[in-house]
C-alpha cells in the first residue's frame with residue numbers, strides 16, 4: 125500500500141490490514157542500499173502478524189521506489205508513506221506511528237533503516253511488552269555496547285551527550301537517546317503523538333521523557349549498536365543543537 129502525504133494525491137488505505145499484531149516503523153532518507161536487507165532480516169524472524177510502515181521523505185537515491193517494490197511483494201502488510209522533502213526523523217516517526225495505530229497494530233517497534241539496530245533483538249523487545257508498556261533498546265545498560273570501531277572522541281561525545289540529556293530532563297533510563305524502542309499501542313495513545321514537538325534526533329529523548337512523565341512502565345533491553353555499513357549519517361550540528369535547546373525548553377515547561 126502506498127500513501128502520499130503533503131499535497132499529493134492519496135493512494136491506498138491504511139485500514140484493513142489482516143491480523144496486524146506487530147508493526148515495525150522505519151523512517152528513511154537515502155537508505156536504498158539498506159532497506160531491502162533490513163526487511164529481509166525482519167521477514168526471516170517469521171514473527172506472527174508482522175507488518176511494516178516505511179516513511180520516506182522523497183529520498184533522492186530512490187528509497188521510495190525501493191520501498192514500493194518491497195511493499196508490492198508483501199501486500200496487506202507493508203505500508204509506504206511518501207512525504208515531500210526531508211522533514212526530520214521525528215515527524216516521520218509520528219506519521220508512521222499514527223498509521224500503525226490506524227492499521228490496528230497491537231505492538232509498535234521503531235528502528236532505523238541503517239542496520240545499526242540488530243534485528244535479532246526485535247522478538248525479545250516485543251516479548252518484554254508483556255510486563256512493560258515501553259521497551260528501550262539500551263547501549264548503556266550492562267550487556268549493551270556501542271560499535272567497537274568508534275573512536276575515543278565519538279564514544280565520549282555519545283556518552284556525554286546522553287548523560288547531559290539525562291541530567292537536563294531527569295531521565296531514569298541509561299540510554300536516553302536510543303532510537304530502538306518497542307511500545308504497546310496504549311503507550312503511544314497515552315503520550316499523545318500530537319504533542320511531540322521535536323522534528324530531528326531530539327525526538328528520541330522527547331518520547332522517552334513523555335513515557336516517563338506519563339507514568340508508563342519502562343524497561344531497558346541491552347543491545348550492541350553497530351555502525352552503518354552503507355549510506356551516510358543524517359546527523360548535523362543543527363540537529364544536535366535543536367535537540368539540546370528544545371529538550372531543555374520541554375523540561376522547563378514540563379512538556
Ligand SMILES: Nc1nc2c(ncn2[C@@H]2O[C@H](COP(=O)(O)OP(=O)(O)OP(=O)(O)O)[C@@H](O)[C@H]2O)c(=O)[nH]1
Nearest residue numbers: 151152153179181210211212213216236237357358
Ligand atoms: N523520513 C525521514 N527519515 C530520516 C530523516 N532523517 C533521518 N532519517 C532516517 O532515520 C534513521 C536514523 O538516521 P541516521 O542518519 O542513521 O541517524 P543516526 O542513527 O542518529 O546517526 P548515525 O549513528 O550517524 O547513523 C535512518 O533510517 C534515516 O534514514 C528524515 O528527515 N526523514
Ligand SMILES: [Mg+2]
Nearest residue numbers: 236238240352
Ligand atoms: Mg544511524
